[in-house]
Amino acid sequence: MEEELRYAPLSFRNPMMSKLRTYRKDLAKLHREVRSTPLTATPGGRGDMKYGSYAVENEHLNRLQSQRALLLQGTDSLNRATQSIERSHRIATETDQIGSEIIEELGEQREQLERTKNRLVNTSENLSKSRKILRSMSRKVTTNKLL
Numbered sequence: 041m042e043e044e045l046r047y048a049p050l051s052f053r054n055p056m057m058s059k060l061r062t063y064r065k066d067l068a069k070l071h072r073e074v075r076s077t078p079l080t081a082t083p084g085g086r087g088d089m090k091y092g093s094y095a096v097e098n099e100h101l102n103r104l105q106s107q108r109a110l111l112l113q114g115t116d117s118l119n120r121a122t123q124s125i126e127r128s129h130r131i132a133t134e135t136d137q138i139g140s141e142i143i144e145e146l147g148e149q150r151e152q153l154e155r156t157k158n159r160l161v162n163t164s165e166n167l168s169k170s171r172k173i174l175r176s177m178s179r180k181v182t183t184n185k186l187l
Contacts, residue, residue, distance in 0.1 A: 042057075042060065056124075056125065059117075067115075070107055074108075077103065
């Protein structure tokens, strides 16, 4: 996930990196708590408990369930963030591909416009020559009529 964040846009990358760090810290904290908590309550281990060993076991199970729920929430959040980053990466790749195609098409259009411009310049030159020839012919016709 960190590798995918490297290619994400800066506006998206920085907040997601801080969220990722927070999730990892929470996950590590929950792992430490789960490891440090004994899995079964020892009878008589807490003699001052009001309700005996069943209350200790129940309290312990409740704590474990809440820790597991938090751990699952953290995992779900990480999975959603990973999927979001993957979608962003796909979109960025598609956008890059579309941009490349547009640049290529614009290059082709530029070449076509340059060829058209050259044809117009040639046509304009030919029209100028034709105009000169027609004027010359007109003068000769006029001169011949006068003679």
